[in-house]
Amino acid sequence: MEFIWCRRGDEAMEDVLKLRRQVLCDEIGFSDSYRLDDDDKDALHLLCRQDGQAVCTARIVRTAEDTWLFGRLCAPARQRGKGRGAAAVRRAEEKCRRLGGKKVTVKAKYDKEGFYSHMGFSSVGEVYLQEGIPHIDMEKCL
Numbered sequence: 309m310e311f312i313w314c315r316r317g318d319e320a321m322e323d324v325l326k327l328r329r330q331v332l333c334d335e336i337g338f339s340d341s342y343r344l345d346d347d348d349k350d351a352l353h354l355l356c357r358q359d360g361q362a363v364c365t366a367r368i369v370r371t372a373e374d375t376w377l378f379g380r381l382c383a384p385a386r387q388r389g390k391g392r393g394a395a396a397v398r399r400a401e402e403k404c405r406r407l408g409g410k411k412v413t414v415k416a417k418y419d420k421e422g423f424y425s426h427m428g429f430s431s432v433g434e435v436y437l438q439e440g441i442p443h444i445d446m447e448k449c450l
């Protein structure tokens with residue numbers, strides 16, 4: 309797999325936003341303002357490609373000196389269960405660590421709590437709704 313880090317305005321962002329539309333909006337039902345929000349201006353975006361095809365994306369946003377928020381993780385349905393999501397999380401953690409990060413947080417969709425636990429994250433607090441979808445905050449020390 310090829311891992312490309314990009315910022316808003318870069319060419320690779322087209323694939324990132326296309327993937328978000330397909331998975332986060334069309335499949336899950338998030339709004340367009342969730343697909344592209346204010347944090348995207350400052351975020352570092354990860355695009356994973358396999359044989360030139362976009363297979364996963366995610367972003368990281370710095371929220372404190374040593375803390376990064378991971379999110380917008382998505383892979384097209386036919387690409388799931390092949391380790392794409394896990395590889396994106398690991399790449400992002402590596403990037404955060406290199407940028408001085410000591411902690412990664414995630415506003416996880418509640419049905420993905422198991423996935424993030426598997427990746428070493430712990431749940432913090434109660435389940436809450438974001439755009440009508442249950443979420444839970446999770447964190448991991450790097």
Ligand SMILES: CC(C)(COP(=O)(O)OP(=O)(O)OC[C@H]1O[C@@H](n2cnc3c(N)ncnc32)[C@H](O)[C@@H]1OP(=O)(O)O)[C@@H](O)C(=O)NCCC(=O)NCCS
Nearest residue numbers: 381382383388389390391392393394416417420422423426
């Ligand atoms: C989240 C997502 C990217 C996961 O990616 P994926 O490529 O299918 O996951 P992986 O194949 O990397 O799975 C990694 C491991 O987590 C496990 N796992 C995946 N989903 C899980 C879940 N809901 N509960 C528990 N374990 C889970 C897998 O079994 C796998 O275990 P293994 O390492 O022992 O084989 C994918 O499900 C997706 O795009 N979903 C729709 C968008 C979404 O919900 N995004 C999350 C927003 S918070």
